[in-house]
Amino acid sequence: xxxxxxxxxxxxxxxxxxxxxxxxxxxxxxxxxxxxxxxxxxxxxxxxxxxxxxxxxxxxxxxxxxxxxxxxxxxxxxxxxxxxxxxxxxxxxxxxxxxxxxxxxxxxxxxxxxxxxxxxxxxxxxxxxxxxxxxxxxxxx
Numbered sequence: 001x002x003x004x005x006x007x008x009x010x011x012x013x014x015x016x017x018x019x020x021x022x023x024x025x026x027x028x029x030x031x032x033x034x035x036x037x038x039x040x041x042x043x044x045x046x047x048x049x050x051x052x053x054x055x056x057x058x059x060x061x062x063x064x065x066x067x068x069x070x071x072x073x074x075x076x077x078x079x080x081x082x083x084x085x086x087x088x089x090x091x092x093x094x095x096x097x098x099x100x101x102x103x104x105x106x107x108x109x110x111x112x113x114x115x116x117x118x119x120x121x122x123x124x125x126x127x128x129x130x131x132x133x134x135x136x137x138x139x140x141x
Contacts, residue, residue, distance in 0.1 A: 116140045
């Protein structure tokens, strides 16, 4: 899964820009339903890289390409959603926000106090198996 983020702080975040196939969520929750089936392996880890676009102050917009394969190369058949992990120290994610809708590919996290934040995204399946963390995204708000 490639991830992207944008913010309006004085700094910038790094991530991969990707297509938006789901509605933006501006209140920290998700909507919709997803059909799931059984899976026997773990999910492929997400990846993050290029610079973001700017949006509103004290908010950051994430977008990603859903993973299509498990780590063993088999197709994903029961993707359940994503988790956005974040904190104010690199690789120390003290907050986790679950986006329990596999159909979403965009999420807005708002009302963040000013500061520097570090983010990583994971995917999870219906059994609760979670992929490794994506590359870290840094944003200064």
